[in-house]
Structures are given as structure tokens and as C-alpha cells.
Amino acid sequence: MKQIIRMTKQREVILEELSKVTSHPTADEIYEMVRKKLPRISLGTIYRNLEILSECGLIRKMEIGGIQKRFDATTENHYHIRCMVCGRVDDVNGKVLDNIVDRFDDLNGYKVVDHRLELMGICPLCRSDSHS
């Protein structure tokens, strides 16, 4: 994990905007958010900084359904749920699976280091839409 980085205006605003939302935005969505504050920032800078900030542990890069990567201001361990209809991603609060390795009898010789759990379902908005 990288140790020190320069705190530039661009990085400040990226962190600030990301911490304002709970929506786990993509790089492009972050670009649009940050652009309102720093109109001259480039998408390249967004990508470079999201990479660096997650290397530093200041944000978390998520690899979740879909092509685009998403980013999260919360770096603690937690799980996500994704709406199968509209694609939005929310946090779920609950116990993290501890003794997860015990559940498997054949790990193919792997040493397990971490895990990721993604729930899928229908979000409240899309549920009410389908009632109409």
C-alpha cells in the first residue's frame, strides 16, 4: 500500500464528492460530479486518482456486476446489494461471514485470503414500479 500522496485540489474534491453519496458511482459519474466544482479536470485525472486513492486505502475500488468499475468512500468491510432492474448498488449492514473457509470441503489447494459477497435483488423503487 502506497504511503504518502500529495493532497491536490483534484484529489480533495474527488474524496469530498465521493463521501457525499452512497451510490457507489462509476469513474464517469464521479467525473460529472467533480466537474461541477473543477470544470477543467480531465477524465484521465479521475481515473489516475481513483486508482491511487484506492491504493492508499482512502477509498475502495469495487469489482461488481457490469463492465464499469465502481468506487466507494467506505473502506470498511461490508457487502453490497445490486438491483437487477435498475443496476443501483447499496450497502447492506450485517455480520461479515467469518469462518467462511469451513463451508468448503474442496478449495483446490488455494490459500483463501479474502472474499466478496454480492446480493442481488429488486430495490424498493423498482418494486413499487412493477405494482403500477
Added chain:
Amino acid sequence: MKQIIRMTKQREVILEELSKVTSHPTADEIYEMVRKKLPRISLGTIYRNLEILSECGLIRKMEIGGIQKRFDATTENHYHIRCMVCGRVDDVNGKVLDNIVDRFDDLNGYKVVDHRLELMGICPLCRSDSHS
């Protein structure tokens, strides 16, 4: 889920090659495999058919770490483990989490439909490499 499809030579070979391996290949890797049997097949056809075959439930499209999607001939529910060093993906055999919803006290109003669990670790090959 789509109901009927024409069984063309191309689809036959894609299914056949995919069922031969346990490596969860990417579209591009499948292209290389199939090309040995059908040298004139195009990458576009591979993509179109992987999409269609997974809509039909004949194969499974995996959304797993990294940019490229991977595909799996096994459509039953099972989990995967990915090597953090070399990126290969293997199946793990074990119980599927049943009462998973009970573990969460706040689901944000979602109706949970499915879940996906991905383990991460170091595969046997990469473990022995690091000993040298």
C-alpha cells in the same frame, strides 16, 4: 429466458469447447479455442452467441473480478475462487449459503433474489512459486 435457438455449427463448437475446460475462459480465449475447429468464425459471432447461450441457460456468464467477462459451462449454482496473483478462476465445492438473508438486519428495502460469493486467494501454483 429465451426459448428456442437454432443449433448452428458455431454454437455447437462453442458449447463443446467450453464444456471441455474448467478454466472459465474469456470471450477471447473461447475465440482462440473455437478457431482451431472453425477457422472462419468471427469474434463478433462468439460474443453474440455467448450472450444468447447464457440467455437460454445453456452456459453461465460470470461477472467476476477484472474487466473481461468469463464464461462457464456449468450452470448449476456454485462458487468461484480467484487467484490474486495469476488471475485464474476455479470452482469451489461446498454448501451453498441458504438462509443468507437472515444474516442481514438492513437490506434497504430490497427483495433479495440471488447472491454471488467469490473467494480470493493464492492458487497452488503461485504458492509454490513464492517458495523459490
Added chain:
DNA sequence: CTAACTGCAAAGGTTTTGCTTCTGG
């Protein structure tokens, strides 16, 4: 001061799409 960072534009890798020709049922 200067190593690190930015903006810009171009390139890279993956996936999708339009169109014409071909073919399975």
C-alpha cells in the same frame, strides 16, 4: 527546487452493431 501531478489527446483493449450474405428447419 523538483518529483509528483495535471490536462490533453491519442492509443489500447473489450464489446457491440450495421449490413450483406448465407443457412437451418
Added chain:
DNA sequence: CCAGAAGCAAAACCTTTGCAGTTAG
């Protein structure tokens, strides 16, 4: 037959990179 599929090439989409000028510490 002919709806649907294939091949080909171009476009679309997301991300990374090279370079010259700028800036935080």
C-alpha cells in the same frame, strides 16, 4: 422459403498512457 444467424468491418465504450506544462511541499 425466410427468419434468424454468420462474417466482416466500423463504431462504441471504458480505461490507460505519453508528453509538455504546472504545482505542492
